[in-house]
Each structure stands twice: as C-alpha cells, then as structure tokens.
Amino acid sequence: MRRYSLIAIFLHWTIAALLAFQISVGWALEDLGAGGFSLYQLHKSVGISILVLTLIRLAVRFWKPRPVRIESGWQGALASAVHGGLYLFMLGAPLTGWALVSTARVKVPTLLFGIIPIPHLPLPADAHQWAEGGHGLLAWLGIALFLLHVAGAIRHHMMLRDGLIWRMMPARSPMLLVALPGLMLVGLLLGKAILPEPVAEVARPQPAAPATQDEIAPPSPTNISVANAVETAVAPDDAPAQAEEAIPPPPGWTVQPGGRVGFSVDNSGETISGGFSRWTAKIVMDPDRPDSADIRVEIDLASATVGDAYQDGMLAGEEFFDTAAHPRAIFTAKGAERTGRNSYRAVGTLSMKGASRPQSIRFTLSGTGDSRKVAGSASIARLPFGVGNGESSGGLAPRVAVTFQFNARAQ
Incomplete structure (x- = not known):
C-alpha cells in the first residue's frame, strides 16, 4: 500500500x-x-x-x-x-x-x-x-x-x-x-x-480601609510644644534670635547613579518582583533636624519591568499603570520624624493614575558628612489607585512592597 x-x-x-x-x-x-x-x-x-x-x-x-x-x-x-x-x-x-x-x-x-x-x-x-x-x-x-x-x-x-x-x-x-x-x-x-494548581475562588479584596492615625498623622505637636516650653523656660530672652542665626538652611542632596527602586507583590502564593529603571528625587534635609525635610520623588511608570516582556506589556496597560494616560507616580513629603538612631519616617502624598492618597515611607541614613547611603521601604495599597483592576489581577495581594536604596551627596 x-x-x-x-x-x-x-x-x-x-x-x-x-x-x-x-x-x-x-x-x-x-x-x-x-x-x-x-x-x-x-x-x-x-x-x-x-x-x-x-x-x-x-x-x-x-x-x-x-x-x-x-x-x-x-x-x-x-x-x-x-x-x-x-x-x-x-x-x-x-x-x-x-x-x-x-x-x-x-x-x-x-x-x-x-x-x-x-x-x-x-x-x-x-x-x-x-x-x-x-x-x-x-x-x-x-x-x-x-x-x-x-x-x-x-x-x-x-x-x-x-x-x-x-x-x-x-x-x-x-x-x-x-x-x-x-x-x-x-x-x-x-x-x-505542567498545569499549576487552580487558584481558589476568593472574594475580591475591598479597597483598603483608611490608614491608621499612626500612618497619616505628622509628628505629635504636643511633644513639640512640650519641648519648646522647656527651651523657653531655661533660655535667655534673646535665645530665639541667636538660634535663628546659628541654624543654617538644610542641605540639598544629589542622588548618585546606581540607585534602585524595586517592588514586589504576592501572586497566588508566588512573588512577582521588579523595579523601575527611570526615576528622579529632589531631597532637602538636615539629618539632625528631620522636620526640615522636603522630599519629591518622580517615577517613570513606563520603565517598570519584572524581567518578562509579556508581563511588562501588561504593566503599561490600562489594567495596571495605564502609562499612556498617567506616565508618572509622584511622592511628596514636607518634614520627617526620627524613629531611631539613623532611622526616619516621612508622611506625605502619593499621586498615581489620577488618584492621590496619604502615604508613609521609612528610611535609614548611614555614613557621615556630605555622603550618605539611603535605604527604605513602603507598603502601598494598590486598589485605591486602580492598579490591578481586571480579571488577570484576581490573585494579586492588595498591598505592594516598595523598596529603595541609593547614595546621595550634599550639594
């Protein structure tokens, strides 16, 4: 045949x-x-x-x-x-x-x-x-x-x-x-x-509840008032004028090349990690007077990557960052408070994808003089910003961990 x-x-x-x-x-x-x-x-x-x-x-x-x-x-x-x-x-x-x-x-x-x-x-x-x-x-x-x-x-x-x-x-x-x-x-x-285990059907997370007082409140004015009262009681009459003359303006800091802003989120028991390759930061702060801090960070959302071309394409789409309509995320903060010997917390505002929400960050400073190493983190609720708002995001955790580290030099 x-x-x-x-x-x-x-x-x-x-x-x-x-x-x-x-x-x-x-x-x-x-x-x-x-x-x-x-x-x-x-x-x-x-x-x-x-x-x-x-x-x-x-x-x-x-x-x-x-x-x-x-x-x-x-x-x-x-x-x-x-x-x-x-x-x-x-x-x-x-x-x-x-x-x-x-x-x-x-x-x-x-x-x-x-x-x-x-x-x-x-x-x-x-x-x-x-x-x-x-x-x-x-x-x-x-x-x-x-x-x-x-x-x-x-x-x-x-x-x-x-x-x-x-x-x-x-x-x-x-x-x-x-x-x-x-x-x-x-x-x-x-x-x-090769099929993974099916994702169990769970209720979609509701938008995050308003942040606690600890997350959004600035440093306690009561503590500041007590400290001012003590200083007034023991200082001579011309002390305020002398103090104003003695305190220099806080230095500005230039971020050095080589820093990193990264993020990670749980996805049905697996961790998705990535980062942003383009971002800028303008920082004014005297480490000894953290209340002098003035911070502004801008992140180019189109630079987000998790190391996979498929998922990077999804990040830029409407379901996630919608970079065509909202190309940047901006964090600003006026003032910070010391939480430890070299650790600080700044409470400010995060603006992303047309929404603005209170956001706190924690960071540490190491080094002395005009050169400091900065490392910090934040936990961001993604749902209030509409990040991950489609069917493919059902397995994502409601909060995203953000980390950053860079070297800065005083101007």
Missing part, C-alpha cells in the same frame, strides 16, 4: 501531538487565574506553531502525490468531511486565538516561545466577542473531529484490517504503530502535568 511522503508523515504526527497538548492545557487556563500567565503564553506559542505547520502541511498536500482513497459511499464522504473539518480547526483555532489576543482590553505582547515577536492583528475592539465565541466553538469542534479521526483509524485497523494506518507510518513496524499514536497520549499527559 502506498504511503504518504515522509514530510507529510512527520507533520501529521507532530501536529497531532501538539493538538493533544493544546486540548489538555486550553480548557484549564480559565480556572488558573493570574497564576496561569506563563502557561497562557506557552499556549499562544504552540497555537502559532500549529498554524505554521498546518500551512506547510497544506502545501505538501498539493505538492506531494497522496495515496488514493480506498473507501467510497457515505463512509468515504464522512472521512473527507472529518479531514476537511480538521483543517478548518487547525487553521481557525489559532487564528481566532490570535484575534482574541489582538482585541483584548489588556494588550499583552506575543512572543513566539519568548523570542520572536508576533504583531497583533489590525482588528477593531468589537471583534473580541466573536473571536472569543469562535475560538471556544472551534475548540469543541476540534475535539469532536479529533475523536472521530482516531475512531476511524481504529476501525480500519482493528475491524476492517485493511492496513490503512500504515500509509501514515514511515515503515511497517509494530513499534512505530505504538510509538507514533502514543505521541498524542504524551501530549495529553504533558499538558496535564
């Missing part, structure tokens, strides 16, 4: 294994939430690969002569319909998936296996609904055709015993008869094996 060409045989079994993998993974993605992000990217890459291999398979189908049909009547018509439907599925499922990604509200870049960029299709946003429906419908159709195709092959080999299956084998070998169809089982099991 005449066989298919070797390249057709190779493409047939490769596509079959990839389809089995896609079926195994695809139906689980919706239940994984944000924890399935990396698997979602792999699903897209495998889908594009199936599309490319199917196009090659079609070219080979017309380039290389095929074995003649051995079945006629309604059985032959059904076999032809299943083959045609499978080609529709192998082309349509990747294309509707591509359209689905291209029209999504959150624009996630597509990189083929993290290397080759795949552009979005130039489709209108209202095409998203039909792309989503079409992708799901084709998935069900593909599973049905997949099962019919396998059932037909088993019928020919086990019941009709006409040797039809050998046409899709490079040699008449019992070992190949087990190994090649076994690739589909390998694809199914591999897809199941």
Whole structure:
C-alpha cells in the first residue's frame, strides 16, 4: 500500500501531538487565574506553531502525490468531511486565538516561545466577542473531529484490517504503530502535568480601609510644644534670635547613579518582583533636624519591568499603570520624624493614575558628612489607585512592597 511522503508523515504526527497538548492545557487556563500567565503564553506559542505547520502541511498536500482513497459511499464522504473539518480547526483555532489576543482590553505582547515577536492583528475592539465565541466553538469542534479521526483509524485497523494506518507510518513496524499514536497520549499527559494548581475562588479584596492615625498623622505637636516650653523656660530672652542665626538652611542632596527602586507583590502564593529603571528625587534635609525635610520623588511608570516582556506589556496597560494616560507616580513629603538612631519616617502624598492618597515611607541614613547611603521601604495599597483592576489581577495581594536604596551627596 502506498504511503504518504515522509514530510507529510512527520507533520501529521507532530501536529497531532501538539493538538493533544493544546486540548489538555486550553480548557484549564480559565480556572488558573493570574497564576496561569506563563502557561497562557506557552499556549499562544504552540497555537502559532500549529498554524505554521498546518500551512506547510497544506502545501505538501498539493505538492506531494497522496495515496488514493480506498473507501467510497457515505463512509468515504464522512472521512473527507472529518479531514476537511480538521483543517478548518487547525487553521481557525489559532487564528481566532490570535484575534482574541489582538482585541483584548489588556494588550499583552506575543512572543513566539519568548523570542520572536508576533504583531497583533489590525482588528477593531468589537471583534473580541466573536473571536472569543469562535475560538471556544472551534475548540469543541476540534475535539469532536479529533475523536472521530482516531475512531476511524481504529476501525480500519482493528475491524476492517485493511492496513490503512500504515500509509501514515514511515515503515511497517509494530513499534512505530505504538510509538507514533502514543505521541498524542504524551501530549495529553504533558499538558496535564505542567498545569499549576487552580487558584481558589476568593472574594475580591475591598479597597483598603483608611490608614491608621499612626500612618497619616505628622509628628505629635504636643511633644513639640512640650519641648519648646522647656527651651523657653531655661533660655535667655534673646535665645530665639541667636538660634535663628546659628541654624543654617538644610542641605540639598544629589542622588548618585546606581540607585534602585524595586517592588514586589504576592501572586497566588508566588512573588512577582521588579523595579523601575527611570526615576528622579529632589531631597532637602538636615539629618539632625528631620522636620526640615522636603522630599519629591518622580517615577517613570513606563520603565517598570519584572524581567518578562509579556508581563511588562501588561504593566503599561490600562489594567495596571495605564502609562499612556498617567506616565508618572509622584511622592511628596514636607518634614520627617526620627524613629531611631539613623532611622526616619516621612508622611506625605502619593499621586498615581489620577488618584492621590496619604502615604508613609521609612528610611535609614548611614555614613557621615556630605555622603550618605539611603535605604527604605513602603507598603502601598494598590486598589485605591486602580492598579490591578481586571480579571488577570484576581490573585494579586492588595498591598505592594516598595523598596529603595541609593547614595546621595550634599550639594
């Protein structure tokens, strides 16, 4: 019996294994939430690969002569319909998936296996609904055709015993008869094996409650008043004038290159860490008189990165920082208080994504003279700023830890 060409045989079994993998993974993605992000990217890459291999398979189908049909009547018509439907599925499922990604509200870049960029299709946003429906419908159709195709092959080999299956084998070998169809089982099991645990359904966190008095209150005026009263009682009448003349203005500090502003957030039990590569700080402060502090920090939100091109693209989108409309986050504070020998707390205002909220930061100073090393942290509630406001953010913790460190020199 005449066989298919070797390249057709190779493409047939490769596509079959990839389809089995896609079926195994695809139906689980919706239940994984944000924890399935990396698997979602792999699903897209495998889908594009199936599309490319199917196009090659079609070219080979017309380039290389095929074995003649051995079945006629309604059985032959059904076999032809299943083959045609499978080609529709192998082309349509990747294309509707591509359209689905291209029209999504959150624009996630597509990189083929993290290397080759795949552009979005130039489709209108209202095409998203039909792309989503079409992708799901084709998935069900593909599973049905997949099962019919396998059932037909088993019928020919086990019941009709006409040797039809050998046409899709490079040699008449019992070992190949087990190994090649076994690739589909390998694809199914591999897809199941790499699935992470589903994210448990939890109530969406409510916006953070107003900060406690300790978080938003400036240094206690009572303590300042007591200290002033004691100084007034023991100082001579001209002490205030002498003090004003003796106290120099607080120095300004220039941030030296090499500093870092980083962030981390829990995502369904895993930690996502990243940082901002572009930011500036204007600082005026006498470490011995922290109430003299005047701090302004501006962060370029478009410079945010977590080391993954897919997720970096999501950070810039409307669901997270919306950098097109709100390119910067700004923190300002007037005054600080000492909380330890070299540690301080500053309470100010954080403005981001069109919202402004009270925010405190804690930091330490080390070194002496005109050179100091600064290290600090803050805990920021993301929900009041609308950061992470979509379905893909369901697994994110409500607070983001921010850390910073840099060297500064007095001007």
